[in-house]
Amino acid sequence: xxxxxxxxxxxxxxxxxxxxxxxxxxxxxxxxxWTQPQGDLLAYQDLYDQLTSEFREQTGxxxxxxxxxxxxxxxTWLTVAQGGAAPDCADMYWLHSFSGIGGEQYGPLPITEYxxxxxxxEEDFYTGALADVxxxxxxxxxxxxxxxxxxxxxxxxxxxxGIDAPPANWDEIVEQGLALTVREDNGNVSRWGFAxxxxxxxxxxxxxxxxxxxxxxxxxxxxATIDNEAMRTALKFLQDLVHVHKISSPEMFEKSADPLTDFxxxxxxxxxxxxxxxxxxxxxxxxxxxGTWALALNPEGPENRDSFSGAGYWGVLRGxxxxxxxxxxxxxxSSEETMQRISETTGAASPRRAVMSSGFWTDxxxxxxxxxxxxxxxxxxxxxxxWTALASPEPGxxxxxxxYNTVIGGADIDAAVTEAQARMQAELDRATxxx
Amino acid sequence: xxxxxxxxxxxxxxxxxxxTGALGIxxxxxxxxxxxxxxxxxxxxxxxxxxxxxxxxxxxxxxxxFIQTVVNxxxxxxxxxxxxxxxxxxxxxVLNATxxxxxxxxxxxxxxxxxxxxxxxxxxxxxxxxDRSPVNFLLQDMGLITSNLRFLTDSSTWGPFSLPMLSITAxxxxxxxxxxxxxxxxxxxxxxxxxxxxxxxDGATLFQKFWYVxxxxxxxxxxILLTLLVIGGLGSFEINYIMTGGGPQNLTNIMAVYSYxxxxxxxxxxxxxxxxxxxxxxxxxxxxxxxxSQFKRTL
Numbered sequence: 001x002x003x004x005x006x007x008x009x010x011x012x013x014x015x016x017x018x019x020x021x022x023x024x025x026x027x028x029x030x031x032x033x034w035t036q037p038q039g040d041l042l043a044y045q046d047l048y049d050q051l052t053s054e055f056r057e058q059t060g061x062x063x064x065x066x067x068x069x070x071x072x073x074x075x076t077w078l079t080v081a082q083g084g085a086a087p088d089c090a091d092m093y094w095l096h097s098f099s100g101i102g103g104e105q106y107g108p109l110p111i112t113e114y115x116x117x118x119x120x121x122e123e124d125f126y127t128g129a130l131a132d133v134x135x136x137x138x139x140x141x142x143x144x145x146x147x148x149x150x151x152x153x154x155x156x157x158x159x160x161x162g163i164d165a166p167p168a169n170w171d172e173i174v175e176q177g178l179a180l181t182v183r184e185d186n187g188n189v190s191r192w193g194f195a196x197x198x199x200x201x202x203x204x205x206x207x208x209x210x211x212x213x214x215x216x217x218x219x220x221x222x223x224a225t226i227d228n229e230a231m232r233t234a235l236k237f238l239q240d241l242v243h244v245h246k247i248s249s250p251e252m253f254e255k256s257a258d259p260l261t262d263f264x265x266x267x268x269x270x271x272x273x274x275x276x277x278x279x280x281x282x283x284x285x286x287x288x289x290x291g292t293w294a295l296a297l298n299p300e301g302p303e304n305r306d307s308f309s310g311a312g313y314w315g316v317l318r319g320x321x322x323x324x325x326x327x328x329x330x331x332x333x334s335s336e337e338t339m340q341r342i343s344e345t346t347g348a349a350s351p352r353r354a355v356m357s358s359g360f361w362t363d364x365x366x367x368x369x370x371x372x373x374x375x376x377x378x379x380x381x382x383x384x385x386x387w388t389a390l391a392s393p394e395p396g397x398x399x400x401x402x403x404y405n406t407v408i409g410g411a412d413i414d415a416a417v418t419e420a421q422a423r424m425q426a427e428l429d430r431a432t433x434x435x
Numbered sequence: 436x437x438x439x440x441x442x443x444x445x446x447x448x449x450x451x452x453x454x455t456g457a458l459g460i461x462x463x464x465x466x467x468x469x470x471x472x473x474x475x476x477x478x479x480x481x482x483x484x485x486x487x488x489x490x491x492x493x494x495x496x497x498x499x500x501f502i503q504t505v506v507n508x509x510x511x512x513x514x515x516x517x518x519x520x521x522x523x524x525x526x527x528x529v530l531n532a533t534x535x536x537x538x539x540x541x542x543x544x545x546x547x548x549x550x551x552x553x554x555x556x557x558x559x560x561x562x563x564x565x566d567r568s569p570v571n572f573l574l575q576d577m578g579l580i581t582s583n584l585r586f587l588t589d590s591s592t593w594g595p596f597s598l599p600m601l602s603i604t605a606x607x608x609x610x611x612x613x614x615x616x617x618x619x620x621x622x623x624x625x626x627x628x629x630x631x632x633x634x635x636x637d638g639a640t641l642f643q644k645f646w647y648v649x650x651x652x653x654x655x656x657x658x659i660l661l662t663l664l665v666i667g668g669l670g671s672f673e674i675n676y677i678m679t680g681g682g683p684q685n686l687t688n689i690m691a692v693y694s695y696x697x698x699x700x701x702x703x704x705x706x707x708x709x710x711x712x713x714x715x716x717x718x719x720x721x722x723x724x725x726x727x728s729q730f731k732r733t734l
Contacts, residue, residue, distance in 0.1 A: 097702075101702065186582045189566075190566075254679065392696075395682055
């Protein structure tokens with residue numbers, strides 16, 4: 001009896017649900033979008049509330065967005081790349097690794113056939129950022145934020161040491177570092193003259209290696225190219241900072257090292273490759289330090305003054321329910337006006353040239369430096385799915401071991417480079433071998 | 436009636452068994468399976484997960500870093516367990532005595548237990564930071580050292596010991612001590628007072644009372660405590676990973692951290708599973724040893 005009653009109710013209910021669903025799809029599509037927060041979380045969510053609402057008014061497409069906390073972002077994307085629950089489109093990063101892990105089943109979807117929807121991509125965006133959305137001749141999305149790392153220095157310490165301008169090249173780094181390092185009688189160092197970067201040996205090495213004229217691998221990602229003079233030059237320079245000139249801390253690559261706190265507390269005078277979020281943080285959290293810090297272009301190495309750069313991008317995921325709707329959303333997001341709003345709200349440097357030359361990015365000297373540094377931006381990503389493993393900030397990773405053992409451990413550079421070349425080639429083969 | 440009673444018991448147990456099975460047993464078996472196949476995230480889409488036998492175990496035991504982590508893990512566990520039990524015995528005696536303010540002292544001793552290991556790690560990273568450590572300031576003010584100690588970064592070694600390893604062990608002991616103290620304190624309170632009175636009549640000294648009355652009475656509890664601490668020590672992760680990441684120069688790296696690095700930094704879930712398999716064998720050995728001794732005792 002009960003079953004009959006339920007069946008009687010079930011029929012009309014299903015009909016109502018089906019009608020509702022068809023009405024909904026007739027009115028517009030629904031897509032899901034995941035993003036990681038930048039800047040203030042509440043402001044970021046407010047912005048996306050506004051953007052999704054405006055987009056729905058314009059196109060009838062509803063975007064259900066979800067903010068993924070950075071603390072779980074890596075595991076989330078790793079799961080997505082292995083077939084876990086995925087959105088239709090998203091704000092992503094590390095294209096090469098997640099593409100490699102997902103293969104042709106999961107992870108980022110190439111959208112090369114839609115590339116002409118952005119006819120002026122090369123003119124509108126910085127070259128370094130565009131490298132992060134291309135892999136194996138395919139186009140994967142639009143870069144929307146860029147992690148560019150200029151040099152940051154304490155103007156008060158430089159003035160105190162009688163230095164007029166920050167170091168413009170490697171020689172001046174050493175000169176000024178010596179003048180700025182403060183060593184106490186008991187051997188304690190109360191201020192290091194120069195910190196080359198952060199506590200990630202791979203990220204720290206890269207700009208110096210590029211500045212010496214090196215590249216990590218061949219353009220097709222199959223051949224390691226680190227056994228060269230440029231690598232020896234870069235490693236020797238970094239090794240000397242620690243062991244010969246003693247202007248950089250031998251603890252700089254340890255987990256407990258915190259370059260931002262060191263800089264704020266005055267324990268470091270110059271940071272050669274500082275996080276792009278630092279200036280925004282300084283403005284917001286350390287108003288008492290206003291006027292004591294400034295940005296400058298990365299000092300020139302033997303070949304150039306390349307800067308570490310990494311871009312986050314908007315892309316589409318394999319298995320997306322409606323790729324066309326996602327492309328519409330990406331086009332909306334990547335318009336100059338929207339990217340301007342996003343950059344202003346988040347404080348993140350934009351890979352769009354027009355945004356970086358707008359009033360917002362030219363009203364302070366540090367912002368102008370940030371925009372200028374983007375012209376020297378060199379992508380930190382490389383065309384192999386194994387790149388993030390090679391450059392992992394953990395002992396055992398090829399680049400970590402190379403840099404740590406030579407720069408901190410004082411190991412023989414020639415032998416270390418030869419060994420690293422062989423290990424790196426084996427890793428590249430692992431990602432590309434046909435079995 | 437008996438059948439209904441059993442059914443009821445199984446029904447009551449079912450939720451716990453299902454959760455243990457789904458979140459404990461199944462992942463463990465799946466992880467063991469992964470240790471016998473190639474499970475390389477960068478190759479899985481193309482080549483799947485072919486069976487490789489013991490290759491992953493051969494690979495991890497062929498890695499000098501892993502061998503060092505095995506040694507470090509054993510050293511770390513032995514030091515942490517010995518110190519925890521030693522201080523636990525001492526502190527529990529203090530907490531068992533009767534004196535004004537005992538409740539406050541008991542609460543103070545328990546405080547580190549309320550601090551999650553991740554938070555404890557962050558606190559101690561600051562306390563032991565070379566340039567900002569208040570411990571260094573204090574030691575210098577007292578004239579015990581002349582320059583800063585590099586608690587977490589000094590790569591000098593004395594045999595298998597290093598300052599970072601000792602520092603990490605100290606943090607582990609600080610965090611785990613209340614657990615041991617409460618365990619031992621509960622056991623102390625169950626020792627009949629008459630045993631101590633009899634010992635006093637026999638003229639036993641304080642040490643003799645501890646050695647001949649307290650320690651034998653605590654033996655069953657200490658066996659459980661040691662087993663739990665050893666298992667916890669062998670599988671320890673957070674403090675080492677957060678405070679040093681295994682550095683400097685692999686001196687504080689332990690097996691669980693090695694396993695994590697293989698999986699989430701190098702995408703080698705097969706090697707990570709093999710390393711975890713070794714942890715499982717070691718903890719399994721300790722558990723079997725303990726269960727066997729318990730079984731013998733009940734016979």
